[in-house]
Amino acid sequence: MNSSDLPDFGLPPTPTTMARPLNFQQIQAFKTVMEAGTTTRAAQILNTTQPSISRRLTELRAATGLELFDLYNxxxxxxxxxxxxxxxxxxxxxxxxxxxxxxxxxxxxGTGVLRIGSTPTLAAGLLPEVMTQFIRQNPEVYVNLQTFGTPQLRDYLSQGLVDFVLTTGHIEDSDVISTPLQQTHAVCVLPLNHLLAKRQTVDLDDLQHHRLVLLDDNDDIMVAMRSLLQRRHGQTGIMIETNSSLTICAMVAAGAGIGVVNPFVAKTFAGQLAVRPLYPEIPVNVSLARSVALAPSMLTQRFIEILTTQA
Structure with a gap:
């Protein structure tokens, strides 16, 4: 710093206590002078004038009661x-x-981490394309995807272990906001060479005459299916019962029987089995559930935007 850069240091000694509070402009000017070396260069960096910088230093000296600079050569x-x-x-x-x-x-x-809970069928049949698009737009985000049945997903959500949940089941909880995303219908899955695969649609009554691989009674599809069958005075001969739609599709593809599942999991077995609409229609609702205690993060909002456009 040369002598032309100097603030006014001819002031009488200042008291040892600050007469007025410091302000950001004074601190910023002091820091910039220390780093730039001169008040002239500091003024250029801060896009102001050299006298303005000198004035800020003088104010800082008066406010602090400290000799922050001296003259040397x-x-x-x-x-x-x-x-x-x-x-x-x-x-x-x-x-x-x-x-x-x-x-x-x-x-x-957002927070840099997106934690998703999903049923296995939606994770396999709905999320891959959505996830691909999301990661393409947010390449530095870490995504953690956990797949469970709806009851456990509800527990994960209430414990704050996931940001949101995707399910085809019902989550009844006062602490949860559930938003419908899409309604579709259950489908009948058959071996490729099965007689019913020649039809455009499969009637529920037709299932009585074939080996069945179906979900257990806790699943919404089976609850609706049994209700329809009772009204139509029909019975089903279940040969294999499971809690997994993925298992049903694998069994059907291997020729173990025919089954009824949601269309998302059937999609993942394209080319391995025949998929036909089922009549009467059994609704399958896809919902997104979030905790009412926590507002959605920016990443959650971005993911939901992509999801709703593809759902």
């Missing part, structure tokens, strides 16, 4: 007090820079 140099103050200021600004960086990352990526 016509140049301004920091005192020991000035260097100590700069160390504190620098740590403060590093904290602000970390906050700014965090805000930038949150604005761009």
């Amino acid at each position: 016509g140049r301004l140099r920091p005192t020991r007090e000035g260097r100590k103050l700069y160390e504190s200021v620098r740590r403060h600004f590093e904290g602000l820079e970390k906050i700014e960086t965090a805000v930038h990352l949150l604005r761009k990526f």
Whole structure:
């Protein structure tokens, strides 16, 4: 710093206590002068004038009661007090820079982690295309996908272990917001060479005459299916009962029988079995469930936007 850069250091000694609070402009000017070396260069960095920088330094000296600079061979140099103050200021600004960086990352990526709970059939049949598009748009985001039945998904949601849940089941909980995404219908899956595969649709009554691989009584599809059969005075001869639609499709593809599943899991076995609409229609509702206690993150909102456009 040369003598023309100097602030007014001809002021009488200031008191040892601050007469007025410091302000950001004074601190910023001091930090920039310390790093730039001269008030002229500091003014260029801060897009202001050299007299303005000198005035801020004078105000800072008066407010702190500290001699922050002295003159040496016509140049301004920091005192020991000035260097100590700069160390504190620098740590403060590093904290602000970390906050700014965090805000930038949150604005761009949300929390950086997206935790999804889903039933296995939706994870296999609905989410792959959605996930691919989401990752393409958010390549630095870490996604954790957990697949369980609806009761366990409800528990994960209530414990805050997932950001949201996708299910074809019902979640009845006052602490959960459930939003319908899509309604479709159950389908009949058959071996490729099965007689019923020649039909455009399969009637529920036709199932009575074939080996069946069906879901257990806890599944919504089976609850609706049994209700329809009772009204139509029909019975079903279940040969294999399971709690997994994926298992049903694998069994049917191997020729063990015919089954009724949601269309999402049937989609994952394309080319391995025949898929036909079932009549009467059995509704399959896809819902997204979130906790009422926590607002959705930016990542959750982005994922839901993609999901709703594809659902």
